[in-house]
Amino acid sequence: MPEIRLEHVTKRFEKFVAVDDLNLHIDEHDFITLLGPSGCGKTTTLRMIAGLETPTEGRITIGDKVVFDAQTGINVSPAKRDIGFLFQNYALWPHMTVYQNIAFGLENLKWKKEDIKARVQEMLEMLRIEEFVGRYPAELSGGQQQRVAIARTLAPKPQVLFMDEPLSNLDAKLRSEMRTELKRLHSDSNSTFVYVTHDQLEAMTLATKICLMEKGVLQQYDPPLTVYSQPANRFVADFVGNPTMNFIDARVTDGCVMEFLGIKARFTPNDASEAIKASEVVLGIRPEFFTICEGGKIKATAYSTLPSGMETTVKVKLADELVSSVVFGAIDYAVDQPICCDIIGNQICVFDKETTSRVSIGKLEVL
Amino acid sequence: MAEMVINTRPKRKLIYRVRDFVTKPENIILLVTVVVLGFFTIYPVVLLVSNTLKVNIADLFYPELFGKKVGSLTTFHWRRMLFSDMSATYFWVPLKNAVVMSLLASIIAIIFGGVVAFLITRTDLKFKKFFSTVFIFPYIMPSWTIATFWINFFQNPKIGNYQSGMLYYLTGITLPEKFVYGLVPCAIVLGLHYAPFAYILIGGILRNMDANLEEAATILKASRAKIIRKITLPIVLPALMSTFLLVFSSSMSAYAVPQFLGGTGGFRVLTTTLKQFITNGWYGQGYIMAIFMIIFGLAILGINQRVTGSRKNFTTVTGKSGQISYIKLGVWKWIAAVILIIVCSFCSFMPLVSFALESCTMIPGDYSTLTLKFWIDPGYPLQNGLHGLFHETQVWSAFRNSLVLSLSCALIAGTVGILIGYAVSKRRGSRLAKLADNLAFLPYLMPSMAMGAAFLAIGSAMGLSKTMALLVLVGAIKYLPFASRSGINAMLQLSGEIEEAALIVNVPWYKRMLKIIFPIQKSTFISGYLLPFTSCMRELSLFTLLSSGSIYLMTTLLEYWQIWCYQSANALNLLIVVTVLAINLLVNKLTGASIDKGVGG
Known part of the structure; x- marks a missing residue:
């Protein structure tokens, strides 16, 4: 359960500045939400930490390992950052069954066959999706796909878990159910969570700390109730609360x-x-x-x-x-x-x- | 009151239901569509079959049929075609040739188009924008463009028409005949022609395929090679299969390429053999060939349906894939770009240059004898028996015919397409609408050549032989799928309430169509008119059987000139290709539609 440190991280697409000089320190076992209106740079920030996007400037450290440094040219591939990533649209492989989807990462880690089987079984039980093990993603409902995606992400026991608006495709009832489970999962799993959302209620209820961004600039980085009662500026005050x-x-x-x-x-x-x-x-x-x-x-x-x-x-x-x-x-x-x-x-x-x-x-x- | 309602319900008389049915325009449109198209689907097949069992005038030369009455029944054609000493020459060899040629062409198209699609959508290749535009040129140009260029380029004095080609003139290299005429060049040229089609289909899938699928595998520590092997390929596989089958089916019914590139070595496929039968007046055997082509075409498309309809079909996978990291090619992004530029210019630009050059040479292939005679000389016929192109009456009448034909086909197909679109979307889900929709799409699945043969039979049965009306009829039906597709798409996007709002204030049906529905979906409807027009302008195989010896079109005139009038044929070829490209560009600019964005094929 490592800490994550971002120093002067900037990302430019051509002329457009997506993230501007971001400094962020995420403690071990934190549950951070990156919150902001769409296009504020929150997903880009998450993808940069995960290594799916290369920052233009700055330095990113996960644990005691520098994974990116613009000055020294370090850029560790996402495969070697020891992370898990939950995509907004789940990104389940449509040609693989639920079992194959969950086992794929473990096979890449060269786990033994029986270990893989045991771990997949464990994940299936934990997320209550045992009966779907032989199905293809297209044959599952949104909530079931969501669970499979979580199982696939958690199976290799990542130290850090990144989530990109994982609940936005679910209906209201299922969303609140999954919120409860995610919070449970966080305390059970001992990992550091970084969570992207544009839903202020989700951020308020889930996070240990909210990182609120606008137009690529960090506005406030505080626990949810602090953000609510002591907003740093009008934007934050306006964005949070309903x-x-x-x-x-x-x-x-x-x-x-x-x-x-x-x-x-x-x-x-x-x-x-x-x-x-x-x-x-x-x-x-x-x-x-x-x-x-x-x-x-x-x-x-x-x-x-x-x-x-x-x-x-x-x-x-x-x-x-x-x-x-x-x-x-x-x-x-x-x-x-x-x-x-x-x-x-x-x-x-x-x-x-x-x-x-x-x-x-x-x-x-x-x- | 409640009692009355219950009582009157079952008593609603048939006559009222019929009246309700016919007072709705959409029902009448559907009914007429089903009856007319049903007739033109079933009737030609019946005619084809019955004609294969009849004696024709030309058949009387066969000793077996000597003295028989014309029109009397016989199984002679079927026996001769399939079970005689000639069946190998007439049927099995052309079939084998067609299958081998189509297989090779599909493989070339898939590999070439697929690799380009991958390079453009997944890597940091240079000049992507340029390639994505230029690469599809060959598919917009008429199908024989590369074939005729191939001859212009590789021809040498030892083979074919014994004239000099570009390569020979510049370097003195003489390639063996096998590489210039016959199976190999036919397969390569068809492959090059359909590669853009493969590129469009595969590229579309790759572009729509969620990049997160590959990223998810990266994070779970799969290597690049493993991702391509285990994730990307399996997901695009059904699309690959489908592309393969569509290219295969199109190549099987390709006519212009094997006709121009078949050469003297006797490389014949189903289509060219069919044409030969008809020219010789052997209708019976020609129609048998057409029947087999229809069967093969439908069989292939049936397989395609099964492939794309199966449980593991993911061609519709979409998602937000805006943020994607390209594979870094390093030096290879330049090398690949240079290779692509060479191939693209060979397929897209060089043909035009070559046609222009050849049309201006006094002695074919000798660029030191440049002249504009074949374009502008008004005087006494040139050595090939023609005037300069601009003064040649044949060209102008062919141009007029092509224009009249394309305009009529476009008007009919486009209007009917809109009406079908309207009616099908109004009665969405009903059995009648489904039937009309399917019937309107059926002509797309028919091989052009076989359809030409079928309408040849219709023409003689209805007394329409060698008339423009017959050409318009076959063209309008063949291109109806383009128009009905865009009509249905346009109407499905339009909510029914828009029309209902006008219905409530009592606006009559024709006014609702003209004043409300058409203006809103103008550009989609217009593309339903323009796609048939452009396709018709460049069509050869559909019209070659029907127009020969009667009404010359630009394309059939070219086919005729190709053998005898080298320079004039090149000039005409340039004229056609440039016209087609220009119209397509104009259409694209005006409406965003383009041949390459049509239903494909």
């Missing part, structure tokens, strides 16, 4: 009083050193911190209500702007019904208007 964070332009007077949407509020940073200096900022308020409550100081109307059973999303109309609010439980407001709101908690973000990076985090008290 419904998305409310962004509201605010004017700062007096250093700590903010004016927005006809409201005046006092901002108290959690860390005194993060006092606001600018006069124009963007407030980031998560929907759950913009609550609807009796006696709330903010007077607004309900624009529309979207109950989903366990929780209810309310679009609140305030000074001709819409603000999302999430309330626990099922409520249904009539259209344009007057309601009272409040801003709670001490995790209200303040972003710089120009650079979009987060300048402060703290409490917002409506005056």
Whole structure:
């Protein structure tokens, strides 16, 4: 269970920069998700670590072995990096049976016949696909193919496991089932996992650490809950969480009083050193911190209500702007019904208007 | 109310159902298609068979048939063809020749086309873009292009027409006759002609094949050689088999190449023998040959169906394979590129150069005697009995005939194709639609030469012999598959709601077709018109039996001139090839369709 280190890794296709000066340190036994919108360079990053793509610059180390170094010209082939790779579309060989698919890698490792048989059997049992052993991939359902692909990847006991959006081709129910199993697999197998996804929920629920990228540049590399509650910038704040964070332009007077949407509020940073200096900022308020409550100081109307059973999303109309609010439980407001709101908690973000990076985090008290 | 519904249901009268059926245009189209095409499928076969059992005028010279009445029944033709002292010459030898030639041609096409496809899709070969364009040229050009060039290039004074060729003129090398005429050159030339076809099919599979399949094997520590052997090859194998069978079937029914390159050594295949029978007036034996060609063609395609329909068929494997690492060839990427440039220019550019040069020589193959006489001389006939090409009335009438024929065929096939596409997609899944779809595709599977023979029989049975109408009929039916395929594809992409939206506001059927459906899928429909047109312009084997001695087309005129009028034939050849290339280029630019992107074959 080795660690992985990326130093100044850059990948250019002709003029297009896919990954720009990426530095990343993945600890042993981590479960990392590379998260970002499509085209952000996450798959390219994964393929570079695996050796399927050659970086333009930089250095990649797996364990204590340098597998790529642009300066010294080291470029270890993917076959010698001791890794496993789970492809988005499974990439099962259509002309081989389930057994042959799983055994192929072990044969290449020159395992003994009985050892191969035993290991394949073990994998089949673990993933509950024994009855399909003689079938061809085309005769399996999506979820079954997925399991075969996992079995094939895990059979040679790779130290590092790379996964490229492995669940995106499955239906919602199966996806959540497989998520549970992947998390289990991670703690059982002792390997390091690197997982590519564009689904923020998947990243939140699976990872020990999220690496969020945009346009080839690393935005934030932190545990999921840190990414959620202390986003490094507006992009991260916007990308993670559903419904998305409310962004509201605010004017700062007096250093700590903010004016927005006809409201005046006092901002108290959690860390005194993060006092606001600018006069124009963007407030980031998560929907759950913009609550609807009796006696709330903010007077607004309900624009529309979207109950989903366990929780209810309310679009609140305030000074001709819409603000999302999430309330626990099922409520249904009539259209344009007057309601009272409040801003709670001490995790209200303040972003710089120009650079979009987060300048402060703290409490917002409506005056 | 509920009771009434239950009661009226079984009582719905037949007459109402019939009325409902015929008020829908799609039903009428399907019905007419099935009846007409069914007639032109079954009737010719019946005619062919019955004609093999009849006595023809020319047959009266045989002592066995002497004094018999023309048209009376006889099994003489079958006996003579299969069980007489002549059966070897008439049937078994041509069959053996055709099979050997087609086998060799398929192997050459697969290896050559397959290797190029692999180089282009999987390695870092140089000038890929150039090759992928130029390599398919020979397939767009008429099938005899390389064959006639082969003669121009390798001919020498000791063999064939005793004239000098390019190679001899430049180097003095004389190749033995076996290499210039007969089996070997026929196989090579057909192989070169169909290599682009193999390239298109195999390249398509390799391109669509998910690169992850190979990467997955790399990560599981398989070597390059093992990946090709255990992963790539098995996955493309069904496609390879299918390509092999299609090329084999096409070569079996190839006519122009063995006709031009057969030489005097008596290298005859099924098609050339068939042509000889018909020219001699021995229709009985000619039709027997045609029947066998149809049987062979259908048998091969039946095998192909089984190959591509089996459990382990992966030709449709697709996936995101955008990110692929090419095999690094090192120095070989240059060496392979140079070799390919030489071969490509031999097959694609040199023929044009050679036709131009030969058409301008006073003495064939002697480039010191250049003249433009054979192109522009309006005066008294040249030594070959013709005027300069631009002043030769035969050329102009042939050109007009070809144009009229191609236009008519394209108009009929294209329009019928759209209608069939519309009707089939409307009644998708119904038995009638399936039948119409299959019948419209059937002509594609028929060997051209055999189809020509069948329509020769139809012509004489219906009194259409030697008329343009017969040529238009056979051409329109032969190229219907191109049009019906693009028609069906276009209609399947179109959701039915688009037409229903107009139906609700009571727009009549013809207006829905003209104002809504046609404009939306314009380019696909237009390609359904243009593909028959281009293919018709370069067709020889379909028309050679039907037009001989009556209506000359550009292609049949060339066939006729090839023997006697060397320079003029080369000039005409250049004219045809350039016309075909130009039209195809224009069509490609306008609609994106091209012969090489058609249904193949």
